[in-house]
Amino acid sequence: MKHYKKIFQKEKKILPYIPTPPAKTSSLVCPINVDLHNIGIYVRDIHGQTSVELALQFKDKLEEFINVLKKFPIHRSHAERRFVYKMMKTMPDLSSQLTHEDFKALSRNITAETWLKGTTVIANEGFYIILKGSVRPRCKVYKKMIEVMSADFFSEPPSEYSSEEDFFQENPLTEYRSLMNPHYVILGPWNGFGTLIELPEPKMGSNFYSLIMEDDCELLKINAKEYAKVKEEQAKIEKLTREQLIHKCPYYRNWPKLSVDELTVHIKWRRYPPGHVLVTDGEIISFVAYIQSGFCKVYREVIGLMKYQLRKMKKKRKRVFMGKLQEKESFGEISVLLQIPFTCTIITGSEVELGVIDAEDMLVLSKVSVTGITCIDAIID
Template sequence: MPMNALPAAILAHMVAIKNVPPPPLRSIPALKPSSNINYGQLSALCHRREVQRSRHSSLNLAAHNAFIKRYPQIFLHKKPALPKIPQEVEQRKSANEIEEKKLQPDESHNIAVYIRQAHGGPCLYEEKSTTKFQEFLDILKKLPVHRTIHEHNTVWSMLKKIPELASQLSDAQLKILSKKVVTETWIKGSTVTGNDGLYIILKGLARPRVKVVVNLFEDSDSIMSTICTEGFIFDADLKDPTKAVIYLPSVEIKMKRWDTFGSLEAPAATEKGEALNSIVMEDDCEILKIPTTEYRKLKLKKAKSEDVQMFKLIRKCPYYEKWPTLYIYDLVAFSKWKIFPPGHVLVESGTVISFVGFINSGYCDIYRNVVGLVHLQLNKVKKVKKLVYMGKLKEKTSFGEISVLLQSPFTCTIITGQEVEMTIIEDKDIFMLDPVIKELMIQTAKPTFGHLTDEDVKNKYIQKVQQKEWRSFKNKTLKRTLDYNGVLPGFGKWEHYWKTIPRNLKDTLVSY
């Protein structure tokens, strides 16, 4: 680096130590001012040339000491930023509380807010939900064929939030029905009878009608004065000359947004059903209707798909592969789906089963009873009944035909190995089948694992016992041999990757 490029303070320091005259200051190039240097102190050091140019050693030493002492003062030191003392801050309020607080002064004098609340409408601070709900209403006013996929999904997501629908319909069924629903507009004073579907109030206020029986000779004047005073719209049934049945709007019960009346099934014939299935509009209302006919079509479609699945399942079972199609459809008419958990005993040995099963998924384990001997202490034995595993029933197999039709006890025990889904036909329905079908079932079906004899079960049991005794003998002999030679598994050349240390190796001392 050339000498002219060095700062003035460093040149002065070099002159004071080595007694070298400094170059003229005009040869030093101009530097940009720095925010970390005190230029006043720097100028004071640079103007001490008389002391620096002297060649006396004592003066050089004094100049050097003075320079070293004042050198740190040319740098500006920033004050350290101390940490702030934490102060208690009030708990932050939620956005809804702040928004509600802002709107309180306006709401106190805004009558529109109270009218909305009285008629079941949204509040002012529910703008987001109101916008979404208004979009939902606009979509429902369109014909289903004119709606886009996004609009169909919007309707589906809104209907899933209604508990009355979510409890009766699955998501798949609700998705199908959401593509066919529309809204109906009813003016004030109209009467809606919900006998042909499920109705959901989306906008406005209504009251259900209640049944009142009036004695025409006693309290007719009081009832008629009440009707005239309140201005009720009512229906009357005058079949009995002494009594009149009047349907009046309820004074206590109000129905507003998301309330439902009617039913997807046939209307109930009870008094409560009549009251809830007939309402009177107190305002212009928007009502969503799900027709009973659409729900019935959906149920029929589901039943048809289940029947097709049952037909395919029965056809794939070995005993029914060559059956006529009409006979299989007769079996499907009495069939129903059922799911059994793992470990469930379907039938015990020596009992008559109560149904015929066709396994669709999962498997069942087959066990046979056998009398075995158990060794006790003091060279004694005891006879005990044991279950011997003989095989399993896999998918697309059937069982129970011979036991139900001939009322013969099962010779084995059937236990589900995992969750099993199957089609079953109960014994009472089996007896209602055509005699030709029952005879055909007896000829084609066979007893479940009926080919097994008692000798086969004994041999299987003996084989299992021998395998168990051999494993026990092998383990004892191997352990005795290793212990005799002083070999411990896990030490030396033996390496066993145990998850836990065996109890006999804990807290042991091994010496070599």
């Protein structure tokens, strides 16, 4: 066994070493790569484009934006309309008070106006965004911002002011833009002024919402009347959507319009992910829900006997699948109106959008008839 390895083991042959010839050196000095010592290259790689490059890029986009706005809306391509929409979304004064639907509607027909140096604009009938040039306010109040509301068509219209004195007496600490020395303030590109809510004509000699052009300016204008039409159209569509949501539920199809209108006023839209528990068996539900999209799974909690040892049984609670609630169906009416516990558990089976009416609002309604409402509780029973 000692000689076993020697029988099959072969000696490794070591080949002779072939030296490599030395590299030829030149008498000339090799040029130094200047870029290796340029810190700006490495900073650009880490932080992206420099502020100068970003400014030039923004200037090019702004020129393109103005050229697109100079076209008639009907002559703009789909890509140009999309470009206008994206540029408007970057304007702080618009994004803070317009919704996604507002941007989509207004960007279709928005245009730019050219104002010569020295001319005066009274911005009581529209909201302006400066695209090129500079503007100097002549008054303390030159911008009126509105709040973005989820149910604008049910909200009350804002109050109107005919002078600066009325404004400051009524709103001493509001979010409006007020300046102690307006003559020393200059507004530049992407700044806004004016109002989206039409105001009455200022009094003779008043500088209310008055601004003067310091240069030849290009202004984007949103007319207050056009904005009001957009909100009115959105309100009609929203109201129709809510009415359809109620009427398409099987047990509301024969309801009179007056009763349905009372329900639609209180509907709030909510979204839930899959697997979210909406209602638990034995609880009094705090809302009435109408399914706009998606579906929910219905389970009943049952108690059964389970054998775990010889001749021994124990009780165990188990969830039994009862069915699904699909689109245009509702649940929760009986539990809310009669204040009785819910008889099943409802879990979202997909992403669900619900039209929800809180229990407090449902109980206040005068036209709701308890006997005319049927819900999932009665079906399961």
